[in-house]
Structures are given as C-alpha cells and as structure tokens.
Amino acid sequence: MSILNVRKIQKQTAVQKVLESLKAYILSDDGTAGLKLPSEVELAEQLGVSRLTVREALTILEKEGYIARNQGSSTTITSFAKKLTCRIEDAREIAKFIKDNGYDSSVDEILYHWKKSDQLESENLSIEKDEEILVVEKRFLANGAPAAFCIDRIPKKYLSRTDFKTEELEDSMFYFVEKYCHCQLTHDFIELIPVVSDAKLSRLFDIKEGSPLFRVDTIEYSKDGIPVMYNTEYYLPQFIRFTACRTVAYMS
Incomplete structure (x- = not known):
C-alpha cells in the first residue's frame, strides 16, 4: 500500500523568513501551547516586514496547524504545535x-x-x-x-x-x-x-x-x-x- 501526496517547495521569500522566525519561536521553550501571539501590527514592527507579509505567514501557520485564529480574538499556539517538527508536505x-x-x-x-x-x-x-x-x-x-x-x-x-x-x-x-x-x-x-x-x-x-x-x-x-x-x-x-x-x- 502506498500514500500519494503533492508538496510545494518552500523558497526563501519574505513570507518564508517570517514563517521560519515564528516557527522557531513556537517550537522554542518560550512558545507554549495556548499562548497568545502579538497582533499583526506588533509582529510586523518586531520583524521589520509589512502587515500583509505577516498575515500571509499567519495564514500558512494556521493551515499547517501551528496556530488557531478566531475572528475577533487573538491568535494562539495550538496544543500540538511542537509535534509538527518534520512535515511531510x-x-x-x-x-x-x-x-x-x-x-x-x-x-x-x-x-x-x-x-x-x-x-x-x-x-x-x-x-x-x-x-x-x-x-x-x-x-x-x-x-x-x-x-x-x-x-x-x-x-x-x-x-x-x-x-x-x-x-x-x-x-x-x-x-x-x-x-x-x-x-x-x-x-x-x-x-x-x-x-x-x-x-x-x-x-x-x-x-x-x-x-x-x-x-x-x-x-x-x-x-x-x-x-x-x-x-x-x-x-x-x-x-x-x-x-x-x-x-x-x-x-x-
């Protein structure tokens, strides 16, 4: 039995650099489950990128399961984020x-x-x-x-x-x-x-x-x-x- 999958190769864009930075934080000892991340504006200022770049990165992190976002509430780190260390996709x-x-x-x-x-x-x-x-x-x-x-x-x-x-x-x-x-x-x-x-x-x-x-x-x-x-x-x-x-x- 085999399993089929299609993956997109990651390139070093501004969004990718933000992704790597946020993933490093989420997977570190400081990034604990349930912890709320700063707002898009605050993250953009801290990382030195546009708010749109941060938003794109957060959207990817949400799809990958690292964070959870609900309209009108803060972005939080998921309880299983640290288990997603070697993603097959x-x-x-x-x-x-x-x-x-x-x-x-x-x-x-x-x-x-x-x-x-x-x-x-x-x-x-x-x-x-x-x-x-x-x-x-x-x-x-x-x-x-x-x-x-x-x-x-x-x-x-x-x-x-x-x-x-x-x-x-x-x-x-x-x-x-x-x-x-x-x-x-x-x-x-x-x-x-x-x-x-x-x-x-x-x-x-x-x-x-x-x-x-x-x-x-x-x-x-x-x-x-x-x-x-x-x-x-x-x-x-x-x-x-x-x-x-x-x-x-x-x-x-």
Whole structure:
C-alpha cells in the first residue's frame, strides 16, 4: 500500500523568513501551547516586514496547524504545535529532515554514474526508454550513524554541462538543478512506500536483511511542469518521523 501526496517547495521569500522566525519561536521553550501571539501590527514592527507579509505567514501557520485564529480574538499556539517538527508536505533536503529530528547531519558516501533509463525511470521523467540519465547516490548520517540513503536521477539532456565536480553534489540537489539545468523546481509528487531492506540497503544501513525501512519516491517538477528529477529515498524509522496536520472532514 502506498500514500500519494503533492508538496510545494518552500523558497526563501519574505513570507518564508517570517514563517521560519515564528516557527522557531513556537517550537522554542518560550512558545507554549495556548499562548497568545502579538497582533499583526506588533509582529510586523518586531520583524521589520509589512502587515500583509505577516498575515500571509499567519495564514500558512494556521493551515499547517501551528496556530488557531478566531475572528475577533487573538491568535494562539495550538496544543500540538511542537509535534509538527518534520512535515511531510514540505519539500526539503534530507539533511534538513535529519536536523529537524534533533540530530547532527552529514554525508559520508557520494557516488554518481551515467546509465540508460529503465521503464520506470522513463515513465517518471517523461523521457524515452534508454535515454541517458545522471544517477547520484548519497548516504546520510545522523550523529554519525547511517540514517538515510538517496538516489537522484536527472536526464542528461536537461544538463547544460557535465563537467561538474563530485563536491558539488554534496550540497542541495535543488541548487545543483538550478545551476546545471537552468530551471527552478517548484513542486514535487511523492509516494510513501513501506519496504524491507535488500542486501545493498542492509550493508548501507548496517542492519539485518529484511529490516523495515521507510521509502519515499519523489518526482520534482519545474515551474513549467516538466519532471526534471526522480528520487528514491530510504529512511531508518528510528531517526526520521514525518508529521502532518489534517482537517477533519466526515459525513454526519
């Protein structure tokens, strides 16, 4: 059984910076459940942004479940806000997911090669079968222990150059795509799949073969709706947990 979801990639706009600032406060020891936030005017003055920017940020925080707003009353922090530390609907780098779960993140293995796309890769990237693609493999550590393994695939035809250095693959693949494919990733489509480790994954994670893993298949889209990158990510459940706040809807 798999779970499908569509996520919007967060960009560093003024609204995003306000979001990060407010989330940091909400998730800190000072931001307790039921605590009322300052008014939009006060927040705008404190953060040095417009009231409209604050309002947009608060609207997002409300949708994500961090705050509750009622017309005519103050904005309050929800009782479960601190549980929303690693939201599945926010696209971000694996290193950020690991850090959000309270661990120091690092990468100790980076490999890349070129290959002809198989049927599944061709379908997910909307290219012809056997077209050449770049395949990047990374292993991520949490406090020095294997925590995640990622396989990124990019069609060669989208790369303006192929003389990149291995060190450039250590950073965010979002930035790599922007630099070498000259496009901006704006949305992705994900599928969540529970799996068990095979021989290769068991070696990478230092676990017994057949151990449970959390797998995320992701197709990254440009603003023009073109699938530019297809990723397969594997996570050890003890290091990374995803959360979501859902609106309850039922038939009465």
